[in-house]
Amino acid sequence: MLEIKNLHVKLEEEDKQILKGVDLTVEAGKVHAIMGPNGSGKSTLSYVLSGREGYEVTDGSATLLGEDILDLEPEERAAAGMFLAFQYPVEIPGVGNMTFLRSAVNAQRKARGEEEMSSSDFLKEIRAKAKELQIDADMLKRPVNVGFSGGEKKRNEILQMAMLAPKLCILDETDSGLDVDAMKLVSEGVNALRSPDRGFLVITHYQRLLDHIKPDVVHIMSDGKIVKTGGPELALEVENNGYAEFQETA
Numbered sequence: 001m002l003e004i005k006n007l008h009v010k011l012e013e014e015d016k017q018i019l020k021g022v023d024l025t026v027e028a029g030k031v032h033a034i035m036g037p038n039g040s041g042k043s044t045l046s047y048v049l050s051g052r053e054g055y056e057v058t059d060g061s062a063t064l065l066g067e068d069i070l071d072l073e074p075e076e077r078a079a080a081g082m083f084l085a086f087q088y089p090v091e092i093p094g095v096g097n098m099t100f101l102r103s104a105v106n107a108q109r110k111a112r113g114e115e116e117m118s119s120s121d122f123l124k125e126i127r128a129k130a131k132e133l134q135i136d137a138d139m140l141k142r143p144v145n146v147g148f149s150g151g152e153k154k155r156n157e158i159l160q161m162a163m164l165a166p167k168l169c170i171l172d173e174t175d176s177g178l179d180v181d182a183m184k185l186v187s188e189g190v191n192a193l194r195s196p197d198r199g200f201l202v203i204t205h206y207q208r209l210l211d212h213i214k215p216d217v218v219h220i221m222s223d224g225k226i227v228k229t230g231g232p233e234l235a236l237e238v239e240n241n242g243y244a245e246f247q248e249t250a
């Protein structure tokens with residue numbers, strides 16, 4: 001599904017190499033986690049995959065379902081089936097959540113050359129999804145993220161993910177200071193959306209998120225590279241011993 005090969009990335013403004021040869025394959029139906037110490041390049045990887053400006057790919061490649069994504073605009077990446085959980089955390093006063101979601105869904109369909117979804121189909125779908133995810137109907141009418149609690153923002157993120165039905169979901173939860181309740185919401189959302197044709201890349205500094213999500217594969221990133229790959233037990237190893245052993249060998 002997602003195939004990253006020898007990815008090298010530097011900052012555009014400075015001569016600073018951040019990713020130094022990342023190799024990573026995420027298969028359909030699997031949840032991969034990336035853990036690693038602060039500053040190892042985890043967020044940079046998610047930014048580069050999302051198409052954020054300010055980064056220059058100096059070597060390597062990244063494909064989604066065989067399509068080279070690094071040259072695509074962010075909207076084109078979304079149309080190709082990629083979802084980044086931090087893509088829409090912004091507050092948009094005056095724009096109802098439902099209106100916003102509808103335009104996001106239709107923008108994605110348009111980029112795919114598909115017809116817009118009718119209002120009634122959209123309503124039916126969003127109500128069903130909201131119910132499934134135990135999201136209050138009231139939240140659909142409020143302006144996007146305005147005055148939402150941390151937990152409500154997380155729920156909303158999961159709802160966006162459910163409505164856009166991505167092939168690959170990337171969640172960067174490293175610096176968001178998730179409390180236990182928010183962490184549960186994220187994990188329940190991910191677990192509810194797991195499916196055989198969908199892959200997940202969950203980026204986190206903390207092992208505790210993985211108590212709930214149960215990744216299939218865990219990668220440790222250190223100094224711009226994946227330095228170790230293993231099963232869920234690798235996350236427990238980090239919880240017990242910290243990152244020191246991986247940094248020494250990096």
Ligand code: ADP
Binds near residue numbers: 018042043044
């Ligand atoms: P992580 O998410 O693993 O904590 P980041 O990807 O945020 O790591 O950062 C990796 C390294 O790149 C850090 O040393 C960070 O300071 C540096 N870095 C990332 N983006 C920028 C930027 N825009 N300007 C300067 N330094 C940056």
Ligand code: MG
Binds near residue numbers: 175
């Ligand atoms: Mg960081």
Ligand code: MG
Binds near residue numbers: 175
């Ligand atoms: Mg980070």
